[in-house]
Amino acid sequence: MKGNDAIGEGAILAGCRHFFGYPITPQSEVTHYLAKRLPEVGGLFMQAESELASINLVFGAACAGARVMTASSGPGISLMQEELSFLAGSELPCVLVNIMRGGPGLGNIGPSQADYFQATKGGGHGDYHIIVLAPNSVQEILDIMKKAFDLSDMYRMPAMVLADGIMGQMMEPVVIDEEKSIEIPPRPWATIGRDYHEDRNEINSLFVILEEMEEVNLRLLHKYEEIRAKETLCEDYMLDDAEVALVAFGTVSRICRAVVDKAREQGIRAGLIRPITLWPFPYDVISRTAKSVQCFLVVEMNMGQMFEDIEIGAKGRAPVYHYGRLGGMVPLAKDILEELKRVSERGGTGR
Amino acid sequence: MNLYKKADMKTQKQLSLFAGGFGSGKTEVALNYAVNLHQKGFPVTVVDLDILNHYFRAGAVKKNLEKMGISMICPREELAYADLPALSPGIYGVLQGGKGYGVLDIGGDDLGAMALSRFRENIPEDGHCFFLVVNPYRPMTTDVKGIDKVKRSIESASRLKFHALVSNPNLGYGTDIETVMDGYQIVMKASEELGLPVDFLSVRRDLADHIAAELPLLPMDIYMKPPW
Numbered sequence: 001m002k003g004n005d006a007i008g009e010g011a012i013l014a015g016c017r018h019f020f021g022y023p024i025t026p027q028s029e030v031t032h033y034l035a036k037r038l039p040e041v042g043g044l045f046m047q048a049e050s051e052l053a054s055i056n057l058v059f060g061a062a063c064a065g066a067r068v069m070t071a072s073s074g075p076g077i078s079l080m081q082e083e084l085s086f087l088a089g090s091e092l093p094c095v096l097v098n099i100m101r102g103g104p105g106l107g108n109i110g111p112s113q114a115d116y117f118q119a120t121k122g123g124g125h126g127d128y129h130i131i132v133l134a135p136n137s138v139q140e141i142l143d144i145m146k147k148a149f150d151l152s153d154m155y156r157m158p159a160m161v162l163a164d165g166i167m168g169q170m171m172e173p174v175v176i177d178e179e180k181s182i183e184i185p186p187r188p189w190a191t192i193g194r195d196y197h198e199d200r201n202e203i204n205s206l207f208v209i210l211e212e213m214e215e216v217n218l219r220l221l222h223k224y225e226e227i228r229a230k231e232t233l234c235e236d237y238m239l240d241d242a243e244v245a246l247v248a249f250g251t252v253s254r255i256c257r258a259v260v261d262k263a264r265e266q267g268i269r270a271g272l273i274r275p276i277t278l279w280p281f282p283y284d285v286i287s288r289t290a291k292s293v294q295c296f297l298v299v300e301m302n303m304g305q306m307f308e309d310i311e312i313g314a315k316g317r318a319p320v321y322h323y324g325r326l327g328g329m330v331p332l333a334k335d336i337l338e339e340l341k342r343v344s345e346r347g348g349t350g351r
Numbered sequence: 352m353n354l355y356k357k358a359d360m361k362t363q364k365q366l367s368l369f370a371g372g373f374g375s376g377k378t379e380v381a382l383n384y385a386v387n388l389h390q391k392g393f394p395v396t397v398v399d400l401d402i403l404n405h406y407f408r409a410g411a412v413k414k415n416l417e418k419m420g421i422s423m424i425c426p427r428e429e430l431a432y433a434d435l436p437a438l439s440p441g442i443y444g445v446l447q448g449g450k451g452y453g454v455l456d457i458g459g460d461d462l463g464a465m466a467l468s469r470f471r472e473n474i475p476e477d478g479h480c481f482f483l484v485v486n487p488y489r490p491m492t493t494d495v496k497g498i499d500k501v502k503r504s505i506e507s508a509s510r511l512k513f514h515a516l517v518s519n520p521n522l523g524y525g526t527d528i529e530t531v532m533d534g535y536q537i538v539m540k541a542s543e544e545l546g547l548p549v550d551f552l553s554v555r556r557d558l559a560d561h562i563a564a565e566l567p568l569l570p571m572d573i574y575m576k577p578p579w
Contacts, residue, residue, distance in 0.1 A: 165406060
């Protein structure tokens with residue numbers, strides 16, 4: 001199955017029956033796949049006239065209590081940022097998928113991880129977060145879709161699956177577990193009319209009384225604290241005795257895994273940390289590791305975005321280096337290995 | 352082992368066209384088919400007619416093929432990632448038989464086959480064989496009904512009729528002998544019900560020795576690999 005197909009099938013397995021979107025390379029197969037599949041399972045697929053329309057349709061369906069999603073790539077996700085802030089402010093569950101491509105601007109259709117800041121630090125206005133999940137295989141894409149919907153529902157907030165073009169375009173065998181039962185939690189807050197609720201439901205992100213707004217902000221803050229404590233996901237590889245810790249997510253984490261093996265063959269004790277949730281970020285793992293390694297090498301397909309979170313996590317206890325390929329280019333294992341050798345021999349922080 | 356050796360000067364059509372569903376393995380099959388022809392002494396030109404998939408397409412292995420002595424026609428380097436349906440005028444030369452035997456790698460589904468439709472009038476009626484590559488492990492072609500749907504949609508978009516199926520049952524690197532044999536049965540069933548012969552069974556080279564099938568085998572080397 002292709003990564004983009006797995007996004008679609010994963011959503012269907014998660015009980016999602018509503019999709020609003022607009023095609024963009026390298027995401028287009030998600031729309032293509034769901035256009036075919038959703039009608040087969042009694043769902044609704046709508047190609048909107050733009051990404052702005054897509055995300056507003058998502059807002060409407062979420063208000064009505066649907067498990068709903070959209071998918072795009074960087075330029076389309078940028079267009080959706082205003083409404084994403086409104087979704088967060090209105091505490092509505094929904095899932096967004098960003099199959100990242102080269103940027104900024106129109107950029108190109110090559111694979112990239114340059115939307116890390118936008119996804120994890122909030123591209124829209126106001127004090128908010130969204131849950132960000134970063135799979136690194138087609139199987140994980142399939143499984144993580146359900147996770148994204150479940151978390152989004154549980155905490156009533158948008159969740160994003162963040163993957164690069166290679167994840168979307170590559171094909172791998174997958175195992176589909178169709179027996180898993182889907183439990184979609186009740187939505188007593190949904191605006192579906194007085195026939196269904198005793199009280200009038202209202203979904204809104206406008207709070208003109210300052211104290212009321214602060215109360216909402218505090219509620220969101222407490223929710224975010226709970227998510228940070230409970231939902232952080234991270235994987236490591238050969239980290240126990242590592243002298244150098246590579247840190248990477250998505251496609252690059254797979255390349256780095258190969259680098260760890262190669263480095264160990266040459267007697268360099270390398271290990272790998274792979275954050276699976278990018279928000280909440282596994283700062284604890286980084287802090288812990290900072291005490292035992294000589295340095296970190298963060299590898300990304302951008303100019304150093306997750307790098308800043310590693311610096312926060314390391315708290316100055318270990319130097320943090322960055323190696324990135326930009327503009328749609330993919331780092332090669334041999335180049336990362338060279339960089340790893342270089343940084344393990346010098347001190348300080350740099351890129 | 353019954354190796355694929357149909358190609359001889361008398362029966363080999365001048366043009367071999369490979370179409371199929373998204374991700375059915377058209378590109379790998381087309382490349383291996385071209386190498387097979389080349390090794391038998393046929394002058395071969397590969398045409399990358401995929402206007403949809405810019406990540407995993409034949410053009411990416413142009414240099415490797417040229418080293419082997421196979422020429423290739425694909426969008427100019429600066430247009431390879433342009434996300435535009437830009438096709439090289441050199442394609443006409445291949446269709447007119449000026450460049451030996453042509454192997455055409457068509458984009459996936461009816462959307463990809465639309466590019467072929469543009470050349471409909473330049474494809475000699477008796478001089479081509481149109482292959483439908485089928486991987487029964489891909490979501491849209493897991494049964495005869497799905498295969499038929501893809502077949503009809505591609506025929507309608509390309510304005511050409513298929514002559515034969517290519518059986519390409521695989522789960523990528525997760526493929527084993529059982530995978531191939533189970534999938535092979537689905538394609539054989541489709542062949543029977545759709546009234547199209549299966550021209551050959553393509554299978555990864557290391558598995559080819561262990562496959563007992565009536566069909567001729569095309570042992571495949573994998574050209575399109577991810578960067579790790």
